[in-house]
Amino acid sequence: MSPKRNSSLPDMTRRILAPLASLLLTLTTAIAPAQSLTVPIATSEARIRQRQEQLNLITPAAYDLTRYPVVDSNETHWRKLLWATAVIEPQDTYIRETIAQILTLTPQNLTPAQARTVEMALQVGTQLYLSKPTPNLQQQFIQTIAQSSNPRWVAMSLSALAKSGTSVTEQQQLINFIAQRFPRWSENVSLYTTITELTTPTRTPPIGDLLAWTIVPNQQQLYVFCNRDRSQLCSAFLKDQRGRFVRENGRLWTMPLLTRSLHNLSWNFSRGYTPQGIYRIEGTIPQPDTDFFRAYGFYSLVQLFAPLEPGVKEFIPGRKGTLAGKLDGYNALLPPSWRSYFPIQASYWAGMAGRNLFRIHGSGENPSFFTNNQRYPQSRGWNPAIGCLSALELYDSNGRLRSAHMPGLLNKLGAKPTGYLIVVESPNTPAAISAQIEALSR
The missing domain is CATH 1.25.40 (Serine Threonine Protein Phosphatase 5, Tetratricopeptide repeat)
Structure with a gap:
């Protein structure tokens, strides 16, 4: 989850804007990201005013x-x-x-x-x-x-x-x-x-077991591998419904995401960093909405549900509502070698604690808006969130989009995405994980 301002738009206005947002998303993902897309509140003047508003307080x-x-x-x-x-x-x-x-x-x-x-x-x-x-x-x-x-x-x-x-x-x-x-x-x-x-001493179980595992048949699985230091960028890899890792132009598809909490809070507290573990991917939330642009960027947000989070239609396909079976039911979704590994249970416990509204989204904020970004040059360009997974979205001084990763992700997941997200802290480098995936794909 990322910080957002309270919306002043009436519900009726939102219902009118939603189809427009979907149309704009279709248009912008169909073309190269947007040398043509301009957002007035992303201009340098607007960003200076926005930060000055905070400084004045x-x-x-x-x-x-x-x-x-x-x-x-x-x-x-x-x-x-x-x-x-x-x-x-x-x-x-x-x-x-x-x-x-x-x-x-x-x-x-x-x-x-x-x-x-x-x-x-x-x-x-x-x-x-x-x-x-x-x-x-x-x-x-x-x-x-x-x-x-x-x-x-x-x-x-x-x-x-x-x-x-x-x-x-x-x-x-x-x-x-x-x-x-x-x-x-x-x-x-x-x-x-x-x-x-x-x-609890932790020793990460074999990553290969997790990569080879199918949570539920015929469902996409989006893996996000992170360093224990969440100021480092995570690496996402996607397995399609047939169990094959997605490629682009013959190469393994991957994209970076950031899961750092602005407050540096642990995963088990509201506004803390993204918990490890399994989430249900269930649809998207349309953008743009200028009221939320700064927090979430221009593109649709991928909607995620923790195992015990209310609001999910089917955490397990064919079974309405949240995950049944409590912790045993959750562990059954993992490969045997991972079932006693406490860190991978984090999304279960986070849902139990009432954490919710997890999303994958871009960011309309200028990276210089958050002062503490300066301490993390290794993730320059990405903004922290307060629970969500943050994708790159950069604008030039005139408010024109320079670079955005959300269109590529939305393209890969499909128009109405369903499946699972798995967040894992791993000692392996992205290159080492890629090598394991290539070995499994042979």
């Missing part, structure tokens, strides 16, 4: 908790300000102090609106802390672990400290303390997945 007065206490009536203020903080990633001391002050509320009884503000502060606080650890935020993560009754916030705080380089011994001490505070921690998805990930 970053002022000491805006972070003043005496002026803007964390109460229901200030929820919109904090949502906009914290989003701007995530985009700009300012390093001013007063900003970290304010977020640390908001996090002192994690042990208190809060209204739903207050809790939403505190949770977003935890997300953005994690982002700032991992960019540059500071004692004030560290102290609040520790306080949350010690005092908060919200197990998700406790798990998020543990995850942030672990990602910052806390020693294994210190991590285990925190885990032991959490287990004392929450004796039934294994029954809570956030605590169970965080602690299991930190304490």
Whole structure:
């Protein structure tokens, strides 16, 4: 999932625009990507204005908790300000102090609106802390672990400290303390997945077993192989309904995707990076819509469903609704050598935790819009998301499309795509995976 603005278009207007979007998609995928396609809000002037809007929000007065206490009536203020903080990633001391002050509320009884503000502060606080650890935020993560009754916030705080380089011994001490505070921690998805990930040694099963496996007969399988470091680009490969890897001009077809979370949150939290595991591919969501262009780009989005995510028509073809059989039912979709491998179960647990709205999409944002993109030159041009898989989509200073990968993917998947996506972190390089695929194809 990627960040988007609240739409102001009425439903009727959307219904009118949907057929136009489909027509535009057909036209633009039928021609070479768009030396001719121009999007006015992609011009350099529009992009400068857009970033300046975020910069204008970053002022000491805006972070003043005496002026803007964390109460229901200030929820919109904090949502906009914290989003701007995530985009700009300012390093001013007063900003970290304010977020640390908001996090002192994690042990208190809060209204739903207050809790939403505190949770977003935890997300953005994690982002700032991992960019540059500071004692004030560290102290609040520790306080949350010690005092908060919200197990998700406790798990998020543990995850942030672990990602910052806390020693294994210190991590285990925190885990032991959490287990004392929450004796039934294994029954809570956030605590169970965080602690299991930190304490379970992982050795990736044979990639060849996964490549040769058929999840469900006569279904496309889109493999996305990623590095454990999600700032690196992932590589997608497609197996068609007959079980053959797709080629283009005689060569194995592949395309890069990015699965990095803007906030550097782990996969088991809302707005975290794309979880590993199996997803159902079920249709597309039409674009363009200028209200959503910046987040999602010009082209249609590929719609994905986690195993337990509501809204899917048929996670298993011929069976209505979500996946049945719980974890055993999910593991049965994997080759035997992968069924006890915890990381590949991530999409199952993410769906159990309520994560949803996973998509593959482009991005209308200028890569320079997000300040922290500068730290990841290896994925230059691609934008982070908050759960989705991000494809390349670049525009020149006049708003003309220079390059886009979504048309190629949509072409390969077909007009009404169905099948499965498998996201896997692998120690193998893209070249090594390609070699394994070639060996299987002989």
